[in-house]
Amino acid sequence: MxxxxxxxxxxxxxxxxxxxxxxxxxxxxxxxxxxxxxxxxxxxxxxxxxxxxxxxxxxxxxxxxxxxxxxxxxxxxxxxxxxxxxxxxxxxxxxxxxxxMADQRTGVGERRQIALEDGSRLQLNSNSAVDVKFDGHQRVIELLQGELWVDVAKDAQRPFMVRTDQGTATALGTRYLVKRAEDGTTIVTVIESTVAVKGDSNAGVKVTAGQRSILEHGRAQAPQALGNSDPDAWTRGLLKVNDQPLGDVLQALASYRHGLLRFDAPALQDLRVSGVFKLDDTSAALAALADNLPIQVEYFTDLLVVVKPR
Structure with a gap:
């Protein structure tokens, strides 16, 4: 139904x-x-x-x-x-x-840990939603929105899979991240061991620890190295960035705030950021950016914040 x-x-x-x-x-x-x-x-x-x-x-x-x-x-x-x-x-x-109607979901700015019946653990990022579909043959997590981190319990009889509308990410080991990005792609990032990433229209790729693959138009792209990034820092309540465009950092902070965080990305495109910010206090993060970059942060209300060049 x-x-x-x-x-x-x-x-x-x-x-x-x-x-x-x-x-x-x-x-x-x-x-x-x-x-x-x-x-x-x-x-x-x-x-x-x-x-x-x-x-x-x-x-x-x-x-x-x-x-x-x-x-x-x-x-x-x-x-x-x-x-x-x-x-x-x-x-x-x-x-x-x-x-x-999702089985599990989080609100804006909320993160939640979930213990599954098989011993696996999930953590949902801000504004995320999943359906959990376990039976005698398989374990499937439908990622409907947002991002999840998963630590998979071993079960030789039932594969563990995270599925989106772009394809699947099947665990061949333990810990990985799956994110439904705003541009419609799915990003699979492996923290430990190996994950088989498969789109609807290609044979798929194997992604190992320290790599990520993007599912786009039903195809899994070749794995790419993560470099110095810390993709699961959000599970510890942190946003870690290393020489990232300011617009990307502001977009990440916006996903943890109620209301609107507006900024002119082209006007800020030459500014880059390195640092560690607490996701539970995005106002402090914005203040730190304003202290160290030629920008100003204007609060019109608690639900409307504008960032622009100083």
């Missing part, structure tokens, strides 16, 4: 449960539906998480808007529930529904 269909069913159930005519039979049927598929209960949980935000809307304007779409005299709870599915599809878009 598609995610969109589950969202629609969940919204219908919440509408039904908050109707004044709900029966015990309805509640029993709802319990059966929740138990039929883990995604059903997850959809209800996520919708209830949004409930409070929607139900704090001013009553009079909300009722006027709702009554245009629903029959009059229905309880406000039922009206709010009935709109949740529409709001999710409209505000988040169909492409974002799998992320909203």
């Amino acid at each position: 598609s995610t969109e269909h589950i969202i629609e069913q969940a919204a219908n159930w919440l509408t039904r449960l908050h109707d004044e005519h709900v029966t015990d039979a309805d509640r029993r049927a709802f319990d059966t539906w929740c138990q039929a598929d883990p995604r059903h209960a997850l959809a209800i949980e996520r919708m209830r998480g949004l409930w409070g935000s929607l139900d704090t809307l001013p009553a009079k304007p909300a009722r006027i808007a709702l009554n245009r779409a629903f029959a009059p005299r229905r309880p406000r709870g039922a009206q709010v529930a009935g709109l949740l599915g529409v709001l999710l599809c409209g505000w988040f878009g169909l492409d974002h529904l799998p992320v909203w």
Whole structure:
């Protein structure tokens, strides 16, 4: 069943449960539906998480808007529930529904460690989402958004694979990173041992410790050496850069901040940065950059920061 269909069913159930005519039979049927598929209960949980935000809307304007779409005299709870599915599809878009329904996800600026049932360990970077699909034959992590670090437990019977829409990264050892970049590519970086990286349209490559491969247009590029970079520094709450363009550093910091961090990349293209910054305090990182580079950082609000040449 598609995610969109589950969202629609969940919204219908919440509408039904908050109707004044709900029966015990309805509640029993709802319990059966929740138990039929883990995604059903997850959809209800996520919708209830949004409930409070929607139900704090001013009553009079909300009722006027709702009554245009629903029959009059229905309880406000039922009206709010009935709109949740529409709001999710409209505000988040169909492409974002799998992320909203992901098994595990992090918010902006959040990192999370996850222990898997096989003994493997994941860590999700800021604003990331995964689905975990284990069965008797394979272990698959669907990376829906963002970046993950994985330390794979040995299991001779079940290969361990991270999958994106560009291809797969199958562990032949232990620790590696997989990132869905904003340009649509997938970046696989190996910290220890070897990973088999395969696109949809080529035979794939083997990437060893200290190398990375980029999956683009369904093809795995030849491995490249990492040099002096420290790609998993974020798992320790750090951003380490060595002679990197300022624009790249600002983009990395922006992914850990709520709101907007704006900058004119061409105007800053000649400035390069080396240093170590704490990801849990991006304002301190911006202040350090302003102290050491000919730039100024302007805070219009906590949610809008502009960096420009001094």
